[in-house]
Amino acid sequence: MSSLTNKDIAVILLGKTGYGKSTTGNTILDSDKFEVGVTHTTASITKLIDHGTSIINGCKWTVYDTPGLVDVEKSELESIQNAVDDMSRLMIACHERKQINIVFILVYDIINKFSKEDKKTFDALESLFGNKNFWKRCVLVLTKLDVLDTPFDEWLSKQTGFFNELVEKCGNNVVPVCNKETKEEQKTLKRSSREKLLKVILELGSSEPSYTFDEFKSFEKLRKDVILQYELPSLETKYNEKINRIKEERLKVRSKSQREAVLQKIAILKDRIVDKDNGTGRLRTYIESLDYEIESIPNPRCVIL
Numbered sequence: 001m002s003s004l005t006n007k008d009i010a011v012i013l014l015g016k017t018g019y020g021k022s023t024t025g026n027t028i029l030d031s032d033k034f035e036v037g038v039t040h041t042t043a044s045i046t047k048l049i050d051h052g053t054s055i056i057n058g059c060k061w062t063v064y065d066t067p068g069l070v071d072v073e074k075s076e077l078e079s080i081q082n083a084v085d086d087m088s089r090l091m092i093a094c095h096e097r098k099q100i101n102i103v104f105i106l107v108y109d110i111i112n113k114f115s116k117e118d119k120k121t122f123d124a125l126e127s128l129f130g131n132k133n134f135w136k137r138c139v140l141v142l143t144k145l146d147v148l149d150t151p152f153d154e155w156l157s158k159q160t161g162f163f164n165e166l167v168e169k170c171g172n173n174v175v176p177v178c179n180k181e182t183k184e185e186q187k188t189l190k191r192s193s194r195e196k197l198l199k200v201i202l203e204l205g206s207s208e209p210s211y212t213f214d215e216f217k218s219f220e221k222l223r224k225d226v227i228l229q230y231e232l233p234s235l236e237t238k239y240n241e242k243i244n245r246i247k248e249e250r251l252k253v254r255s256k257s258q259r260e261a262v263l264q265k266i267a268i269l270k271d272r273i274v275d276k277d278n279g280t281g282r283l284r285t286y287i288e289s290l291d292y293e294i295e296s297i298p299n300p301r302c303v304i305l
Helices: 021-029 076-096 116-129 152-157 162-169 184-205 213-218 220-251 256-277 284-296
Strands: 008-014 050-056 059-065 102-109 138-143 174-176
Touching: 008 021, 008 184, 021 050, 021 059, 021 102, 021 138, 021 184, 076 116, 076 213, 076 220, 102 116, 102 184, 116 162, 116 220, 138 162, 138 184, 174 184, 220 256, 220 284, 256 284
Parallel strands: 008 059, 008 102, 102 138, 138 174
Antiparallel strands: 050 059
């Protein structure tokens, strides 16, 4: 196996609820560190980021188990906001622990057909981590290898569309794993698939370029933009209502004091919208509407009592 300059390696498990992140984490660590159990209709047991450590081949491995990227108990907006917050805390933790050998594990259930929703979920990762070095340090792990009724290479060759795009993004780093050991054949399969996964992780962990905390911070604007996309429907309703109220007040302006009051309301609302827009241009229409209202406010020559 490859050697690491820094002996610490951080493995970050990512994926949808129920695809086997926690069991994969236990397989990597060769322990029962992470609680396993998923209901069929609700979110996973993993609600907060958890981590476990182990010494593997002379290196200290820290595996981070994360909440599912999609939580059926929450709206899309809440899910993406939680994901941004969770990943920010996670990257801060890695930075504080001086963990620079980071490998991302994208966990997917091999018995599920890859859907547009799955593509959307994995594409969201690029919004969280950026596209510079993130994909170069990703491994696509396919769980439930033991239930596959054909050789894995044959199964993989038959995959098409979005799934193949994901494989290509991950640099063809695809590892099928068996996380069960109820039967003897499962134990053998689990042991061999674990060894292959550890080898791939270690090779990526020791490769350059690494994924740094500074790189994560550099994509802060992108993360805010993604959240803004999910917020747009509610923001459109709110801003339209506020601008319509300002327009009504503008039409009633008869004095300098009334004019100043309306201008102040416009300035406050415009500042909030500009701040929320964060340079994305997604809220430009509302900013332009407020500029129009400023130009349209009459300027009384005298105060009308």
